[in-house]
Amino acid sequence: MQHRPYTTFGFFKAAIAISAIAVLGLAAGEWGLGLPVFLPGIALLILAFILLSFRIVQLIFKFQLSRYHDTNQVESLLWLYSRFTPSVSLPAMRDIAGSPDFLKVLADHCYRYQPKVIVEAGSGVSSIIISEVLKAEGSDARHYALDHLQKYAALTREKVANPGSKVLYAPLKEYQIDGKSWQWYDISTLDGVEQIDMLVIDGPPETIQPLARYPALPLLKDKLSANAIIILDDTNRPGEQRIIQRWQKEFGLEARPLYTEKGTYVMGRKGAVG
Ligand SMILES: C[S@@+](CC[C@H](N)C(=O)[O-])C[C@H]1O[C@@H](n2cnc3c(N)ncnc32)[C@H](O)[C@@H]1O
Structure with a gap:
């Protein structure tokens, strides 16, 4: 079967044909049937073309942006593979899983x-990448990845091959923060874990509550080392932007945005963010 590449020309031809038929129909209505439809009809057609043009320009911008991000994902993956050869097959990336440009940020910060102590809220491909970096470097760092779903904790655990990396099943638990009730990972799973140098926040999912990731800092701030780096993903979402504003106000954090496809912020106490 011959493969026909998709182009938008067919769409434009159809739009012009439909418009020509509409103009003929309007002319027939006005001068054949004596109905006063020609001018209002033409005005409606022009309006439809203006709206369509706006939409097309919008789609062109969207397409160019996604092309930019697609290229970035390939470059980030190439960078990752140039730094280490994974000892396990990597699961699908992007969508709900971490995107390569975010994973590159994580690996880069590890290098x-x-x-020495890494905690992740939300396990997945990010945990596998961090564990592979630590393994390839022969690092003695301790790495803990929390997941509120047993199924995903188990799936990730299967692929975490570094002895210092642990995937912990931490079901959501209710916490009171400043008199308000919040759901967050059961942090008793982190008993004995102190001086966290790198905190990666990519969970829980936003569907569990508004500002779902906000509790991370109120609950873990006393476990952070003085120069801890906090990396938050999905910051293109308004909820995550609100969380950053609250953390900056409440904990005096410095925040640096990174231009990844889902938006990533690196945060830390003043002077800690490079
Ligand atoms: C944003 S994801 C975490 C992504 C992780 N940091 C990564 O890089 O893949 C947040 C949570 O979604 C859940 N999750 C992971 N993969 C999923 C899937 N394919 N469908 C539904 N939920 C998933 C897991 O419980 C995970 O902790």
Whole structure:
């Protein structure tokens, strides 16, 4: 079967044909049947074309942006594979899983800052990448990845091959923060874990409550080391932007945005964010 590449020309041809038929119909109505439809009809057609043009320009911008991000994902993956060869097959990335440009940020921070204690809220491909980086470097860092769903904790655990990395099933638990009730991972799973140098926040999902990731800092702030780096993903979402504003106000954090496809912020106490 011959493959026909998709182009938008067919759409434009159809739009012009439909418009021509509409103009003929309007002319027939006005001068054949004596109905006063020609001018209002033409005005409606022009309006439809203006709206359509706006939509097309919008789609062109969207397409160009996604092309930029697609290229970035390929480059980020190439960068990751140039730094280490994964000892396990990596699961699908993007969508609900971490995107390569976010994973590159995580690996880069591991190489640059050599964190000794790493905690992740929301396990997945990010946990596998961090564990592979630590394994390839022969690092003695301790790495804990929390997941509120047993199924995903188990799936990730299967692929975490570094002895210092642990995937912990931490079901959601109710906490009171400043008199308000919040759901967050059961942090008793982190008993004995102190001086966290790198805190990665990519869970829980936003569907569990408004500002779902806000409790991370109120609950873990006393476990952070003085120069801890906090990496938050999905910051293109208004909820995450609100969380950053609250953390900056409440904990005096410095925040640096990184231009990844889902938006990523690196945060820390003043002077800690490079
Ligand atoms: C944003 S995801 C975490 C992503 C993780 N940091 C990564 O890089 O893949 C948040 C949570 O979604 C859940 N999750 C992971 N994969 C999923 C899937 N394919 N469908 C539904 N939920 C999933 C897990 O419980 C995970 O902790």
